[in-house]
Amino acid sequence: MELPIPLRQKQAVTRRHFFGQTGLGFGALALQSLLASDGKAAAGNYRIPAKAKSIIYLHMAGSPSQLELFEDKPELTKFHGQECPQEYLEGKRFAFIKGTPKMLGPQFKYRKHGETGQTLSELLPGLASIADDVCVIRSMHTEQFNHSPAQLLLQTGNPRLGSPSIGSWVNYGLGSENENLPGFVVLASGGKTPSAGKSLWGSGFLPTVYQGIQCRTDGGDPILYLSNPSGMSRAARRKTLDAIRDLNTFEHQNIGDPETLTRISQYELAFRMQMSVPEVMDIGKEPKHILELYGAQPGHVSEAESAADPRVLYKGNDPTFANNCLLARRLVENGVRFVQLYDWGWDHHGSSPGESVDETLPIKCQQIDRAIAGLIKDLKQRGLFDETLIVWGGEFGRTPMMQNNVHKELKKGFIGRDHHPHAFTMWMAGGGIKPGSYGNTDEIGYYIGENPMSIRDLQATILHQIGIDPHRFSFAYEGLNQRLIGPTEEGRVVKEIIG
């Protein structure tokens, strides 16, 4: 395997030495472990004590409304139906709102939960049952107000395409714990991939070995091309692999290129993955009470998954996301470093059928709420909660005003909100995060009140919890020390939410 040599390590013997090591037959994934134990392989000494071993990132693609889920705003309710004051509109760029929209009060009831008194809406009873395990951040803000750039900024640190995702960065920095499984797995639900597509788990300028591997749960190969061709049994495959190995060994004896030995080991690893991946992916092995805890149904393939417009087919009891949550637990249990779940269908503008805060949002919440509570309870009962960082959220928030470009008046099934970059809510749990709340917004939820937390801060905090100094962790490319958190020092580890 060949990696680019960051030029500034021209004289770095470690890395050169490490390339030489490939000749000893280490696989690419094992190489990552070498990187990890070395700790100086990437530029600078960036390793710090880790609070979390793995990350499960639950991205609600489209961006759920914080005002229906986490932000109880009686003042906004008071102004409900009135025209939005001009001060909130002037000089602002909106995706769809035109002219002067009406204010839109929260559509669901709120209550406080747990010892921390967490304010949560009636749409999230599951989350309420674990309210004391999560830290709700109500002061998130971003720079982007369109899905694709906002998702890219969040997941890759760059609103344009072409940079590595967090999962790639983490695997580049830490390597994999289990060389029979990919270190960065992506699971998608909701019938579509997120707006920015597979670029969200691409490796950008890092070697492609660090890209996320999308594992499919809709009946096909869990990893593309994992299965032998029909008619090729495992025994027959073994025979062919033995022949490949022997011929490659002749080749190595003749030519002497260490790359040949790496190839031999990669083919052996592929053979092992053909066993290990389906095994770990098979949630049918889980006992009934665990399946029920999540609301999972092994083997279920929802019709929404292949529909042209899945949104109109959404059902509250669709188990696809629950299956993925259970799978996520199995993956981190088996040493996968970064599991990313994307659930599509959270873009509730109220313009078309299947995208309203009043009717679609409750269905989407049902799909995820029990599953997420189940995931956290399950991780806790297995002693994995403290070493697993869970992150939940969308790519931006939603406006306190009603979207007005299609329906000017409130209409059942078509109540919606536009994109709102200035304030939104995310939550984090496990992995050394202190339960409670952080930050708040003004009385109508338009601007942040106290303790703003930027995308950079979030990225810095995630890296910090997994044992990486976000400021020192970089990769030399295009003459710069490229970093997940960007070139400036504005991103900070939000120590206030760390236990």
Place this chain on the structure above:
Amino acid sequence: MKCCCLAAVLFLVCLVGDSAFAADELVSFNRDIRPILAKNCFACHGPDEGAREAGLRLDTAAGATAGRDGRRALVPGQPSDSELVARVESDDPDVVMPPADSGHELSAEEKTLLRRWISEGGEYKVHWSFTQPMKIELPTVKQDAWPKHAIDHFVLAKLELQKLTPSAQADRYRLIRRVSLDLTGLPPTPEEADAFVADSSDEAFGRVVDRLLASEAYGERWARMWLDLARYADTKGYEKDRHRDVWKFRDWVILALNRDLPYDQFTIEQLAGDLLPDASNEQILATAFHRNTMTNDEGGTDNEEFRVAAVKDRVDTTLQVWMGLTMRCAQCHSHKYDPISHQDYYSLYAIFNQTEDADRSDDVPVLPLPSPEQSVQIAEIEAGIRTLQEQQKETPDTSLEAMIKEQQKKLATVRGSMTKTPIMKELAEGQRRDTRIHQRGNFLDPGDKVEPAVLGLFGSQDADVPVNRLSVARWIVQPENPLTARVMVNRVWARLFGVGLVETEEDFGTQGMIPSHPELLDWLAVEFRENGWSIKKLIRTIVLSATYQQSAVVDAEKLAADPRNILLSRGPRFRLSAETVRDQALAVSGLLTQKVGGPSVMPPQPDGVWKSTYNALKWIDATGPDRYRRALYTYWKRTSPYPAMITFDAGSGEVCQIRRVRTNTPLQALVTLNDPAYVEAAGALAKRMNDVRGPTSEKIRRGFRLALVRPPSAAEASRLLEVYEALSASFENDSGAAEKLVNAANLEKGDAAMIAVANVLLNLDETLMKP
């Protein structure tokens, strides 16, 4: 009058003695000192005045030697009086440089070097790549029988210095396979190899090279390299990622390479073909190079935001592709390492900021071009109309008039269905945009107005020609530009040898790596220009060298001395590109459809890979000849690129990709073992093998030669026969499995065990590697 500020002054600066550092040798600023300063000091004491600490600048001699509070960072010849030495050698954490919290630390060796450099005079030299390349006299070598060519003198001189010997020539089978894969991306047939092996004349290899360079496959193979740079893809990117008709640009590149359009003209047409006097359609089509930037069709986006992003991409890509300079950081602030200021960036941006395109969903302006069939149709209809019009003139008639109208309608329909390729088009006078600096890179935060200009550091322009894209293109290829030829020859070298003479192909600036063979790089750069910028001649020159033709065999000693073959003590051996892995499998199995150009195609891809948001475009597996086209023609969707090729390190086509980083992973093994495309290739190869009359060993030998060109050794042949017999026995016991495998290989009947053997052949390390 052209002025070439740097070039003229530095004409005499020439880089010699780039050997490993020896104690009795003078310290070289460019080789030894600049990397230390660039890595550790320039971020705070470099060209970026915004980030400069304590008013100290260490990237120029004037800055370093200026008096500050009675002290000078550098006192030439006097290390003990130099504050720089005092600071880097200090034990006091409050005094030491670089500061502890910077994450940088100098090694003892680096400190010694700095001290020695200052005691030897502390002289600054211009960064190596910013000076003119020149041919120096060929170095003398001891083993004077080895060099065939100037290239070999440079390589051998360096090897001898390191006490290494070059390798013997590769055997002729491997040699023809190597050069065929390199020049055309396709393997030779066993018959072509046999003819070469049988031809013992001195010109035999040169003849093979000429044949390959003249083949259409040459343009297809090298176009792929260029398309990575052009960020070519069949969709527009971002959320909707809709289809874009830009394949005619791909075909333009193939044709331009095949007719060996000189690189200076190749450059000018792509950057500014539309501004050439009497520009032809082909020259306008070439400007689609810069229309490969992304367009964001997501609902509710600010088009200006993405228009600006596209223009910045064009500035960055232009400098990266042609001059190996990284500009992106100068969008927000002056470059921290290279002498490119924030203002320089926006001056160049101002030139590119004058085109009509504006992130519109119809991608206008576009160039409609007819297909060959449409051309015929149009000509026929037009001729018909002319005839009718003449008749009308002679005998006016209303029915004639109706017929003419009908034909004109038909003509409009044909014209309307022509492929429309996005192109560059300059805004009309009076509509041109003013450009202001984007403070901190934010287009919503405009600063001072800037005038369009090129980077003066690399030669200026005639004062009496308009400053526009055409003048940028001419500035890039003018002889005073020290980078353009170097960057291109390095790129070609890297595709042939796996690693560039400058490993950081994307960065020839001060943060890039210095060349392993600077004199060779310069020799090639000058030769390239002297040869009329002919890419074919450049490639021919390189592959005819003894250096290129060396055997790749390596022993433990050489491996230890030169693990990555930077010194070129053996032939290049590395994994084939994603495209070549596929094309080779199709070629050796006889499936390959040889057809140049046309709309992109959809070879089989697993179901469900395309599930993009709000995009109705469907992947429909091709069933006819388009199923087996070269990988270059595979439909490329940016947010969901073809999975088998991504696994083999192809890029997504989102941004300019200067080089691909090769990996070696288990997922690659799964592709060539199990991807139905490769299983189908194994089926077709097995069929070709079984077409050979005679014993099984002959069939296997045929398959081996198709895949690897050379004949198998006895051990290889018998091992393959053994696995064939073992598999035959198991398939005989399980005819159901045999039938399934035959069907999986897209055959109605066949020999399952031979398919498995063909699958083995397509998965050998040697098959996947350039030999």
